[in-house]
Amino acid sequence: MKAFFLALLKSRAGLFGFLLVSVFVLAAILAPYLSLPVPTRSNLLARMVAPTWTGLFSPGAHPLGTDELGRDILSRIVHGSRITLAIAAAAVVLGGIVGTLLGIVAGYYRGMVDRVLMRIVDIQLALPLMLLALLVVAALGPSTRNLVIVLALTSWLRYARIIRGQVLALREREFILSAHAIGAGTWRIMLKHLLPNVMTPALVIATLELARIIIMDAALSFLGLGVQPPNPSWGRMLADGRVYISTAWWIVTFPGIAILLTVLSVNLLGDWLRDHFDPKLRTMR
Amino acid sequence: MTRYLVGKLAESLLALWGVVTIVFFVSRVLGDPAVLLLPVGAGQQDLDALRASLGLDRPILEQYVISVLAMVRGDFGISFQHQRPAMDVVLERMPVTATLAGTALLFGTLIGAVAGAIAALKRGTISEFIVMVAALLGQATPVFWLGIMLILVFSVDLGWFPTGGSGTIAHLVLPGLTLSVFVSASIARLLRSSLLDIMREDYVRTARAKGLLPRTVFFWHIARNALIPVITMIGIIAGELLGGSVVIETVFAWPGVGRIIMQAIQAQDFPVIQAGVALVAAIFIVVNLAVDLLYGVLDPRIRRR
Numbered sequence: 149m150k151a152f153f154l155a156l157l158k159s160r161a162g163l164f165g166f167l168l169v170s171v172f173v174l175a176a177i178l179a180p181y182l183s184l185p186v187p188t189r190s191n192l193l194a195r196m197v198a199p200t201w202t203g204l205f206s207p208g209a210h211p212l213g214t215d216e217l218g219r220d221i222l223s224r225i226v227h228g229s230r231i232t233l234a235i236a237a238a239a240v241v242l243g244g245i246v247g248t249l250l251g252i253v254a255g256y257y258r259g260m261v262d263r264v265l266m267r268i269v270d271i272q273l274a275l276p277l278m279l280l281a282l283l284v285v286a287a288l289g290p291s292t293r294n295l296v297i298v299l300a301l302t303s304w305l306r307y308a309r310i311i312r313g314q315v316l317a318l319r320e321r322e323f324i325l326s327a328h329a330i331g332a333g334t335w336r337i338m339l340k341h342l343l344p345n346v347m348t349p350a351l352v353i354a355t356l357e358l359a360r361i362i363i364m365d366a367a368l369s370f371l372g373l374g375v376q377p378p379n380p381s382w383g384r385m386l387a388d389g390r391v392y393i394s395t396a397w398w399i400v401t402f403p404g405i406a407i408l409l410t411v412l413s414v415n416l417l418g419d420w421l422r423d424h425f426d427p428k429l430r431t432m433r
Numbered sequence: 434m435t436r437y438l439v440g441k442l443a444e445s446l447l448a449l450w451g452v453v454t455i456v457f458f459v460s461r462v463l464g465d466p467a468v469l470l471l472p473v474g475a476g477q478q479d480l481d482a483l484r485a486s487l488g489l490d491r492p493i494l495e496q497y498v499i500s501v502l503a504m505v506r507g508d509f510g511i512s513f514q515h516q517r518p519a520m521d522v523v524l525e526r527m528p529v530t531a532t533l534a535g536t537a538l539l540f541g542t543l544i545g546a547v548a549g550a551i552a553a554l555k556r557g558t559i560s561e562f563i564v565m566v567a568a569l570l571g572q573a574t575p576v577f578w579l580g581i582m583l584i585l586v587f588s589v590d591l592g593w594f595p596t597g598g599s600g601t602i603a604h605l606v607l608p609g610l611t612l613s614v615f616v617s618a619s620i621a622r623l624l625r626s627s628l629l630d631i632m633r634e635d636y637v638r639t640a641r642a643k644g645l646l647p648r649t650v651f652f653w654h655i656a657r658n659a660l661i662p663v664i665t666m667i668g669i670i671a672g673e674l675l676g677g678s679v680v681i682e683t684v685f686a687w688p689g690v691g692r693i694i695m696q697a698i699q700a701q702d703f704p705v706i707q708a709g710v711a712l713v714a715a716i717f718i719v720v721n722l723a724v725d726l727l728y729g730v731l732d733p734r735i736r737r738r
Contacts, residue, residue, distance in 0.1 A: 268451075
């Protein structure tokens with residue numbers, strides 16, 4: 149653990165990502181205690197107030213301005229992060245575990261197992277992710293649980309497909325052939341020899357996926373199919389603010405920057421994790 | 434190779450059938466279109482009559498068999514909303530979507546491939562840094578928000594391009610640019626990481642050690658193998674873009690396939706949902722077939738299976 153943080157301190161990009169992710173996660177956890185204005189309380193006397201940076205600590209300050217109902221945008225962004233981050237994390241874990249294991253199984257067994265799994269992947273891949281999500285959300289109804297399921301459903305096959313490809317090539321390599329030769333069991337080969345070797349791509353995919361899922365979550369909310377109002381959600385804020393683009397640029401700008409910074413920091417951290425945990429890279433040092 | 438091809442084709446048709454089946458049953462869960470089509474206050478009798486005329490009163494399996502058989506003949510039924518063949522409604526939107534998808538793929542892939550290769554080959558230089566920062570920013574930006582920001586700057590403030598619609602090159606610039614950013618960022622990052630992985634392989638060291646020209650090693654040993662995951666990625670992106678990026682089409686009021694399917698889902702227009710999804714799926718499957726064939730060409734280890 150100590151070595152892990154010492155290594156992290158040496159990487160500027162990794163440290164930056166780690167700190168930024170920590171700030172966002174802390175802000176999300178501590179949101180109710182931050183004495184921010186109530187995110188759902190509208191104030192018709194303070195509608196579309198432009199961002200002001202004077203008197204930041206006075207009660208009526210709106211550092212990022214207010215929206216069309218006079219709700220404080222900073223508070224809505226911070227409270228919105230709770231929902232967004234929880235949903236995205238749950239979906240990535242669910243999709244990643246399922247996808248990686250299925251990818252290894254398909255690449256290792258080949259034959260019928262591989263064909264059936266890849267047919268399922270192809271059938272699903274043949275539906276654009278957004279359309280699939282729209283169809284499923286429309287059929288199941290929009291709710292937080294359904295959103296996690298839909299996002300994981302759009303995610304597992306990216307792992308499965310790419311990792312299967314890697315395993316197809318890996319299983320011809322000498323170390324797998326020799327593991328066979330000394331009589332290692334199927335599960336031992338898959339979990340001890342193949343899994344560590346596909347962790348790098350799985351981590352890279354998970355990074356890209358967490359980022360993609362945060363964005364897709366926002367996109368579904370943007371189309372009105374995500375977290376339901378009045379709960380603040382980044383995507384909804386974008387959709388509502390778009391209408392006022394020519395009069396109040398801040399309503400649509402700041403939630404987007406929040407998404408951008410979150411996704412950016414997750415990506416930076418993920419890249420560093422990859423470099424840190426990649427066994428091939430480590431032997432080179 | 435012929436057997437490989439025939440097998441792949443059969444698998445493709447199976448995938449298409451799977452998609453059609455899923456969409457048939459999912460769209461039946463969505464709701465009863467007869468209720469939506471009739472004015473409020475219509476009697477049960479009118480409802481039953483309309484259901485019968487649409488074939489919605491028959492057992493669900495019978496409806497399924499009838500629609501699959503009709504689809505094989507290319508008949509997807511009459512759109513409830515538009516009162517025209519459903520496939521025509523969707524096909525009309527295809528050129529618009531294909532224009533946008535083609536533009537984004539072409540520019541996105543070119544920029545992404547060049548940037549990714551530079552980042553891998555010039556490791557540790559300022560070029561790599563710039564490419565990676567740009568790619569990271571590009572990938573972290575939600576496309577629809579980027580679209581809105583571009584509209585804010587180039588349409589609302591500067592007035593250079595229209596805020597939405599389609600028809601001229603000027604209409605294509607902002608949505609095309611928006612999607613290219615997304616495509617090129619993904620490809621640049623993946624190609625770089627893939628190239629760096631391959632460059633450490635033993636066979637690359639062997640190729641260098643036996644004195645091959647650096648150019649030969651790069652094109653024959655490194656690039657060919659590094660392209661495999663990139664081609665997978667391009668296939669997926671192409672399929673997604675050709676299906677119409679619903680959100681971007683919404684932001685730019687781009688009258689493409691994605692929007693017509695989205696509207697059909699909202700209106701529970703089953704024939705259009707089925708025609709749209711079947712078309713999009715068929716396009717994707719063809720792209721996928723091409724990717725599989727390229728795999729074989731690029732990686733001899735896979736060709737032998």
